[in-house]
Amino acid sequence: MALVDWRGNYACGPDSCPDGYDGLHPNARGEHKIVQAFERTLVNDFGIGSSVPAVPSAIPARPTPVPSNVAVEPGPQGLKVTWGAVFGARGYDVRLRLVDSTEWSQTRVSTNRYDQLSVQGLRWEFQIRTNNGDTDGEKSAWTSPTAPQTANPTAPPGPTGIIARATSAGFDISWDAPGPDAGTIDRYGVIYWDQDTEGAILSSVGIRGRSARIDGLRHGHHYLIWVTSWNSEGGGVAAPGRPVVIDGGTPSAPSGLQAEALDAASVSLTWKKAAGAAGYRVWVRNLIFGMTFSASDQIISDTS
Incomplete structure (x- = not known):
């Protein structure tokens, strides 16, 4: 066993990052330099090979073509957008807007699929581009806007009658099945989010029944709560429950x-x-x- 000094071979810091494409992750040159650090360890410590190849002086540009075969169809939470995967792509930008709106919103995804959360009946259009880095040369042109598509969620709606009560270590929660779609549901998801911890991410627990006890949460912290319904199509749009303060007792009147x-x-x-x-x-x-x-x-x- 031997340590690989890849950091000593990788130029990226707070003021300059020539080996990274986003200030951290390696670009094509950075990938060569990380590989070179492993090669050096194999040669020097294990005698595998006789020399360490140099990093090429000219690094070929990563292919950045415009994505093809963009398709929009009903999805679990509204609409599902897919396109042909670009070999070697680091990710993609998705641009979307409601039909007749003049403003686009934009997000980035790492795979060739994007799921748009939408209530039924709203009409959307999308554009996709390959994104391999921060500069314009590392981004492709946008695809043409897709034909307008109407959202029609295929997964069941969130449950009704959600009741959440704080406990000393978490909360108890119960809910009612969401009407006519209840027969297809095989589980629910309880989602909760700590509002008093900087950088906290959403947590979720799958539940077979219609009630749960969530423990191990932070004393005195304020949590937002949602519940989703799941069937063979996936998870539907989350229904909000009332927030709780863990072990907060009865609040004073406003x-x-x-x-x-x-x-x-x-x-x-x-x-x-x-x-x-x-x-x-x-x-x-x-x-x-x-x-x-x-x-x-x-x-x-x-x-x-």
Whole structure:
């Protein structure tokens, strides 16, 4: 066994990274230099081979063609976009927008598939390009926009009646099956996200039934929660549950409620943050018709 000093053979730092394409990962020259470090170890420490080849002075450019065979079809969460894989590509850029919109949004993917989250009925168009690095020369031209496609999710919608209650180490959660699609569902996914830990990522747990206890979470931290339904098509659009504060107890009542009429049918509400609150609900009643208070289903995490 021997250590490979690849770092000593790889030029990449905070101020300059000639061997990397994104400030960290190797470009074609960097790949040659990492391989050379392994070759040097094989020759010097194991006697495999008699010399170490030099890094070529001219590194061939990585092929960056425009992707072909772009196809858009119904997908688990709305639409599935696929295209022919480009040999050696580091990744792809996907550009998308709603039909009749003038603004494109853009994301990057590492494989030749992109899944667009969308409610049923929205119409989308897409463009794809090969992306092998940061400079314009390492990106292909965009494909022509795809023909408009209407989202039609093939996976079941998220469950209804989601109830989450914080415990001393996590939360208990239960839900109801989402109506007519319930017969095809073979599991659910509980997704939760720590809002008080910088850089925290989404966590998820697969559940066969319609309830779960999630433990091992951080005391006093605020978590957002969702539940997805899964069948043979995959996971559907997540349904939001109410947020929780782990071992937070009963929060205090909010104070300082103020209302401002915006127009004949809407009002703006603001209030002061309540200690221990994970979120808020708004109750409304119509005084003219003598109605009783009813609670909004909207999940409100802010104080407005």
